[in-house]
Amino acid sequence: MAEIYSNIWFLMILTLVFFIFLVKLLKHRKNFENFGYSKLPPGGRGLPIVGDSINWYNAVSSSHPPSFVKEQVKRYGKIFSCNLLGKRAVVSADPSFNRFIMQNEGKLFQSSYPKSFRNLVGINGVINAQGEQQKKLHSIASNMMRLDKFSFHFMKDIQLVLHQTVTNFENNEVVILQDVCRKVAINLMVNQLLGVSSDAEVDEMAHLFSDFVDGCLSVPINLPGFAFRTAMKAREKIIDKFDKIVKKHREERKSGAELVGNGLLGRLVDDESLADDTMADFVINLLFAGNETTAKTMLFAIYFLTQCPEAMKQLLEEQQALKSQKNGSDAEDEMLTWQDYKAMPFTQCVIDETLRLGGIAIWLMREAKQDIEYQDYVIPKGCFVVPFLSAVHLDENIYEDSLLFNPWRWMEPQNMEKRNWRSSPFYTPFGGGSRFCPGAELARLQIALFLHHFVTTYRFIFISKASFHTHKHTQLILIGSKSQTRLCYSTVLLSIVF
Numbered sequence: 001m002a003e004i005y006s007n008i009w010f011l012m013i014l015t016l017v018f019f020i021f022l023v024k025l026l027k028h029r030k031n032f033e034n035f036g037y038s039k040l041p042p043g044g045r046g047l048p049i050v051g052d053s054i055n056w057y058n059a060v061s062s063s064h065p066p067s068f069v070k071e072q073v074k075r076y077g078k079i080f081s082c083n084l085l086g087k088r089a090v091v092s093a094d095p096s097f098n099r100f101i102m103q104n105e106g107k108l109f110q111s112s113y114p115k116s117f118r119n120l121v122g123i124n125g126v127i128n129a130q131g132e133q134q135k136k137l138h139s140i141a142s143n144m145m146r147l148d149k150f151s152f153h154f155m156k157d158i159q160l161v162l163h164q165t166v167t168n169f170e171n172n173e174v175v176i177l178q179d180v181c182r183k184v185a186i187n188l189m190v191n192q193l194l195g196v197s198s199d200a201e202v203d204e205m206a207h208l209f210s211d212f213v214d215g216c217l218s219v220p221i222n223l224p225g226f227a228f229r230t231a232m233k234a235r236e237k238i239i240d241k242f243d244k245i246v247k248k249h250r251e252e253r254k255s256g257a258e259l260v261g262n263g264l265l266g267r268l269v270d271d272e273s274l275a276d277d278t279m280a281d282f283v284i285n286l287l288f289a290g291n292e293t294t295a296k297t298m299l300f301a302i303y304f305l306t307q308c309p310e311a312m313k314q315l316l317e318e319q320q321a322l323k324s325q326k327n328g329s330d331a332e333d334e335m336l337t338w339q340d341y342k343a344m345p346f347t348q349c350v351i352d353e354t355l356r357l358g359g360i361a362i363w364l365m366r367e368a369k370q371d372i373e374y375q376d377y378v379i380p381k382g383c384f385v386v387p388f389l390s391a392v393h394l395d396e397n398i399y400e401d402s403l404l405f406n407p408w409r410w411m412e413p414q415n416m417e418k419r420n421w422r423s424s425p426f427y428t429p430f431g432g433g434s435r436f437c438p439g440a441e442l443a444r445l446q447i448a449l450f451l452h453h454f455v456t457t458y459r460f461i462f463i464s465k466a467s468f469h470t471h472k473h474t475q476l477i478l479i480g481s482k483s484q485t486r487l488c489y490s491t492v493l494l495s496i497v498f
């Protein structure tokens, strides 16, 4: 009798599952038909329920160049539609359409991130803000990181942090360069944004922040043991720390005491244009947006240089020339000045080429705010719209030998206009329009100073290589020695000599 009941239960569950599947399938079919009616750009619907999400995920997380986009572009052209996470999406590998999206940010398009990400990064920060609030926060961020503030606020601090983080390797120590770059970037951010400078405090914040960033890039499961939960906890502790810094800053200001280690947070407090909770989200947004991007650019720059000895040689000559002008006895005398930074044209080409080829910010996430007409197409309201930046950066028709690391291409007269990363539709490593990266100049300064310290301290020799195309598993291991140091990337081995 019990067996009959269990069989009936089994059949009922099976029927239910089948029924759900059928409904989803029909809905999916209907969606696809709607694709046609609304004159969406051409494209396929992918698998039922999941659409193209798996192929998309595999492509963006592991390949170089992203094969999914390349394949679709071959089949349908530079603007195509697909189905991501069960939702319509229009993906663009077209410079003009990317420019159209960026120029209409806020009007026709808005940034669109999952709810879990919004909660973690903060709903009051610039990344998730829309409309007037986004404009206000963006202008505060841009203003705080204006070029003319660097020579005063950032130049010395950056080099002090680099000195603490990049030159402390033991003889024959094995370190993972990916971790070194991450640590450098986190320490720099913590120092410049929070004004924290003691080793212990920087370490504490860097640790919390590392947990936080890991959670932003993880599956959003808010249960003990999951990276997302750890990140939420780290967020709370970071905000606690902010509150303490803000309180201390206000007390010092009131008592007329000399303010030490202001950081951007201190300047925000003085500015009084933001409420305390908005201020916390604002700074967390900057930390998030500036950390992984800067760390990856540093990492890829070193990797690409090791693959191109001529570029390495020219960069080293440029940096050695600057270093040789310094003959001070302590770390401060050795520091580069703002004028030195302005006198490194080849290093700037290396940074530009790394940003082009390295695919640091691969694509952006937007949503259509209303039905949008573009050329012969209509993009329906609510559709995901994804400008795929690296597809343009790696387009053979735009960049000859696009997969080759060639920093000299940026010296060619025909590329001068293309190179303008503020306005060129062909080169958008920092996005564009009203969401243009406010930290772009700061990031470039940090990377240039990092390269200076790294290449003038170590010399690398390439030994072997494997699976560089997987961004996710990028690993450069540095085996340090005063006389002979080795750098390896997964199985990429390089020798470095002091």
Ligand code: HEM
Residues within 6 Å of the ligand: 111, 126, 127, 128, 134, 138, 141, 285, 286, 287, 289, 290, 291, 293, 294, 297, 360, 361, 364, 365, 428, 429, 430, 431, 432, 434, 435, 436, 437, 438, 439, 440, 442, 443, 444
């Ligand atoms: C090499 C390093 C960096 C790269 C490649 C990069 C790239 C980008 C890109 C492509 C965007 C546009 C996102 C979009 O349109 O949705 C962006 C936005 C942003 N970036 Fe950066 N970034 C870098 C470093 C930094 C740094 C150092 C900071 C701050 C300290 C920063 C802060 C921001 C913020 C706050 C936004 C959001 C702006 C808004 O939504 O209005 N970034 N970044």
